[in-house]
Amino acid sequence: NKYSVAGGTVLISPTAVASSIADLSDNDLTWIMVPSDEQRAPLMIQQIGEIEAELRVQRPDRPIKLAIIHRMDALGMGTRVALNSLTLNDKTLAENVSPNVGTVLIEPYSADSANQEGVVSRQLAFGPDIVVMAGLAEAVTQVMQPLEGRWQGTPRPYYVLIDSLKVPELLA
Numbered sequence: 776n777k778y779s780v781a782g783g784t785v786l787i788s789p790t791a792v793a794s795s796i797a798d799l800s801d802n803d804l805t806w807i808m809v810p811s812d813e814q815r816a817p818l819m820i821q822q823i824g825e826i827e828a829e830l831r832v833q834r835p836d837r838p839i840k841l842a843i844i845h846r847m848d849a850l851g852m853g854t855r856v857a858l859n860s861l862t863l864n865d866k867t868l869a870e871n872v873s874p875n876v877g878t879v880l881i882e883p884y885s886a887d888s889a890n891q892e893g894v895v896s897r898q899l900a901f902g903p904d905i906v907v908m909a910g911l912a913e914a915v916t917q918v919m920q921p922l923e924g925r926w927q928g929t930p931r932p933y934y935v936l937i938d939s940l941k942v943p944e945l946l947a
Contacts (some may be wrong), residue, residue: 784804788808790808790809793853819937839878842879842898842907843881843907844910845881845882845884845908846884847883847886850937854909855909891918895925898918898922899922904933905935906934907934908937909937909940919934
């Protein structure tokens, strides 16, 4: 807003996905070219539902555990909020997070921190069946890789990632 709106400049991003971009007071000068997190959420919810159905067949004796690990910025928060309509174990996301149920762990992280050991340790203790991650490459190197490296036994969790995590670090 400080520069583009003041100068009447149109900004078009080929990679930005934060739905909050649509809410900017920018005289409609900022545009994104890819689906926003709100637009991607139904597909993510569908994918999580398919994984849950598969896990229910494999593990009918216990509820499915879901972790949502998200960066504390517009990208991560937008994805996290867009998942509010998710249901798991026949309960809403909010019902699953409650202390009485505890089958969903929502874990925000700061990209400024060089060490995400706390996040990794809490995830190991929680033992999710499905991990949703919203962030950038640091989520792969500082959360996913240490989590996978320290995971004990099987089965390992399924991962559902947003596009910005499909980086060379993920392939490595």
